[in-house]
Amino acid sequence: xxxxxxxxxxxxxxxxxxxxxxxxxxxxxxxxxxxxxxxxxxxxxxxxxxxxxxxxxxxxxxxxxxxxxxxxxxxxxxxxxxxxxxxxxxxxxxxxxxxxxxxxxxxxxxxxxxxxxxxxxxxxxxxxxxxxxxxxxxxxxxxxxxxxxxxxxxxxxxxxxxxxxxxxxxxxxxxxxxxxxxxxxxxxxxxxx
Numbered sequence: 001x002x003x004x005x006x007x008x009x010x011x012x013x014x015x016x017x018x019x020x021x022x023x024x025x026x027x028x029x030x031x032x033x034x035x036x037x038x039x040x041x042x043x044x045x046x047x048x049x050x051x052x053x054x055x056x057x058x059x060x061x062x063x064x065x066x067x068x069x070x071x072x073x074x075x076x077x078x079x080x081x082x083x084x085x086x087x088x089x090x091x092x093x094x095x096x097x098x099x100x101x102x103x104x105x106x107x108x109x110x111x112x113x114x115x116x117x118x119x120x121x122x123x124x125x126x127x128x129x130x131x132x133x134x135x136x137x138x139x140x141x142x143x144x145x146x147x148x149x150x151x152x153x154x155x156x157x158x159x160x161x162x163x164x165x166x167x168x169x170x171x172x173x174x175x176x177x178x179x180x181x182x183x184x185x186x187x188x189x190x191x192x193x
Contacts, residue, residue: 018052022060025050029071034115038068038123069129072120076137079113084144093191096148100157100184104164105177114165149188160187 018024028050032041043064047054061067086103090096103110124130138158145154164180 021050021052021056025052025057025060025067026071026074029067030075030116033068033071033119034112038119041068043067065127068123069127069133072116072123072130073133075113075116075120076133079117080137080140082113083141087144087148090148093148093188097181097184097188100161101177101181104161104168104180104184105174110165111169114169117162118166118169153187153189157184157187160184 025046029041029046031049032045036045041064043054043057046067047057050057057067061070086099087096090099106114120130121134124134142151142154142158145157148154149157160183164175164183168175
């Protein structure tokens, strides 16, 4: 049956066949993390955002910690692929600088992703499982950057990018693009070879 698994009858509930429910719950959890933060996330808020019964959330995820961990893991997987994709056509240093400046100056289109990243880092301060997730994410990001700048520079550049993105999120006035560009060029160091 497509829409109904069990026939409706006295004492029986209608169950909808919804193979994407778990994924919708994870995506809703990410939305709640953006709007309310990890500290204010509840099963009820996630259920409401996913438009599913509360029992569906607790059926798929045994605890709020498990839900957060799996939602953050989904975010990191998506973000890692997106980050890798930003650099697929980079062939010159100037193009690399442009991609990095765009990453920092992304504005509202990148705000959701940046907020999730910082929520994850904040939650990871208290949760070893999330700390392991952030460390893997950092290694993966730095490996991408190292292809263009070497491992030492990639580490410094990664830290700079996180700081610049955080400042961009918190700023009441946007940082001039030229200032962001200058900081990135300085972190990359002199052109060699």
